[in-house]
Amino acid sequence: YSKGELRIQDLIEKMLATSGNMTVVIRNMVRDGWISRTCDSKDRRSFFLKLTPAGRRKIEEVLPDHIDSIVEALSILEDGEKEDLIRILKKFKNL
Template identity: 75%
Template sequence: MNKLDKLLTENQLDLKTMIVFRKAERKIRALEHRAIKENKLTPTQFAVLETLYSKGDLRIQDLIDKMLATSGNMTVVIKNMVRDGLIFRTCDPHDRRSFLVGLTEQGRAKVEEILPDHIRSVNAALAVLDSQDKEDLIRILKKFKNLS
C-alpha cells in the first residue's frame, strides 16, 4: 500500500464526514436561496437587508463582520444597493472616517416581503430533523467555531 492509499484509508471517516456535510450544506443552501432568487436578489444582498433589519443601522465594517463577508465584495454590494434604493449610506456622526448603512423604506418593505418565504424555506430544509436533532446539530457545529 503506498503512502496516499494509506492516508486515504486512515482518514476515510473524516473524508466521508466532510463529503456528507458539504452535500447537506449544498442542498440546504439551495432551498434557503430559493425565495431570495425569486425576488431578484443575491444571497449577499438579502443578507445585508436581513442583517440591517434585525440589527438596525450599522457601520459598514460592523455589517461586514456580522455577515462574515469580505470588504472588497461588500463595497460593490453596498454601492449597488444604495443605487437601487434599498439602503442608505451616510457619515457616522460619532466617527467621521466611517459610514453608516441602514434600510430605506423600500429596503424594509423588500425584506419584510421576502422574509416569510425565506423562513418557510429554512423550515422546509430543516424539516428532516426533529427538535432534539436540531439541538444536537447546533451543539456539534459550535465545536467548529474556534478553528483557525
C-alpha cells in the same frame, strides 16, 4: 432589518462576510434605493447603513419565503441534530 442602523464593519462581522463581497452588495442596495449610507461623525472613515422605507418593504416582501425555505431545508434534521447545529453555529458568532 432587525438590528437597525449599523456600521458597515459591524454588518460584515455579523454576516461573516468578506469586505470585498459586501462592498458590491452595499453599492447595489444603495443604487436600488434599499439602504442609505451616512458618514460616522466620530470616525470619518466609517459609514452607517440604514434601511430606507423601500428597503423595509422589500425585506417584508421576501422574508416570509426566505424563512419558509430555511424551515424546509432544516426539516431533514432531527431535533437533536438541530440542537447540535445551533450549538455549532453559536461558536461562529464569537469569531
